[in-house]
Amino acid sequence: MTIQRINPTPRWSDATIFNGIAHFVEVPEDTNTDIAGQVAQIFAQAEASLATFGSDKSRLLSATIYLTDFSNLAALNSAWDAWLPEGCAPSRACLKVELADPAYLVEIAFVAAAQ
Numbered sequence: 001m002t003i004q005r006i007n008p009t010p011r012w013s014d015a016t017i018f019n020g021i022a023h024f025v026e027v028p029e030d031t032n033t034d035i036a037g038q039v040a041q042i043f044a045q046a047e048a049s050l051a052t053f054g055s056d057k058s059r060l061l062s063a064t065i066y067l068t069d070f071s072n073l074a075a076l077n078s079a080w081d082a083w084l085p086e087g088c089a090p091s092r093a094c095l096k097v098e099l100a101d102p103a104y105l106v107e108i109a110f111v112a113a114a115q
Helices: 035-052 070-083
Strands: 003-006 015-018 021-026 060-067 091-096 106-113
Touching: 021 035, 035 070, 035 106, 060 070, 070 091
Parallel strands: 060 091
Antiparallel strands: 003 015, 015 021, 021 106, 060 106
16 A cells, blocks of 8 residues: 655655545644634644545544643633534544643644545
């Protein structure tokens, strides 16, 4: 099987697809906003990434969410619940971490079924 890498750089690819499964990570582009703003950016970016390989948020298989502060968990969960189509929640893990850019409040690694 061929591994497809979308927009590869020396350090990462925007997405990596193997055997019909896509892996990708989203971070906020504008860090001058609160958790709701950063999550909204990530969701919009995720939808764009999913579209590049013929998928959508109903085809998410799993998500690993990295939060810098669990006081933001309720806002994240509210946005998450509103974003996902009913009955399509993927498996999910949520961890409190220190992210590479201190301005990031959240980062999400997604796995999705690709077409």
